[in-house]
Amino acid sequence: MAPPGGSTSPEPGSAEGIQAPGVRGYGAYDEDSGLYEWYEVDEGVIEDPHALTWARILTHWLLIEADLHQTYGVDVETPGLLAARTARWLRTRIVALAATDSRLHRALRPPEEGKT
Numbered sequence: 150m151a152p153p154g155g156s157t158s159p160e161p162g163s164a165e166g167i168q169a170p171g172v173r174g175y176g177a178y179d180e181d182s183g184l185y186e187w188y189e190v191d192e193g194v195i196e197d198p199h200a201l202t203w204a205r206i207l208t209h210w211l212l213i214e215a216d217l218h219q220t221y222g223v224d225v226e227t228p229g230l231l232a233a234r235t236a237r238w239l240r241t242r243i244v245a246l247a248a249t250d251s252r253l254h255r256a257l258r259p260p261e262e263g264k265t
Contacts, residue, residue, distance in 0.1 A: 172204045182236030201257060206243065212252040213243055220246065 176186025190204045206213075217223040221242060225231060231239065246253045 179236050182240065184236065201247065206247060206253070206257065209253055209256045212256055213246065216246045216251045216253050217242060220249075220251065 171191035173189050174185025174187075175189065178185050184203065187210070188204050188207055190208065214225050217225060223230070223242070243253070247257055248254065
């Protein structure tokens with residue numbers, strides 16, 4: 150999966166951020182949020198496929214971008230936009246997208262088998 154910010158650094162960040170076995174953060178590290186620019190998650194790390202974790206949510210970055218634009222009019226490619234906002238600002242909107250009818254919500258909570 151390509152990183153959202155375009156960084157292709159092969160080495161994990163060295164800052165003390167959100168860490169879990171089988172989850173590696175790469176790119177720029179935000180000390181306020183404790184998040185790296187992007188993550189790689191080893192296959193099988195997420196035992197409960199319905200567990201909402203930031204690692205799982207951020208694997209759907211392209212859907213998040215589309216939902217942010219459609220729902221809030223936020224184009225994350227606008228120069229300086231995300232740098233001018235806090236991590237809390239972005240986190241609040243992503244959590245709201247996961248909780249409402251959105252691309253992200255549908256990806257995280259697909260219909261149960263046999264139900265439509």
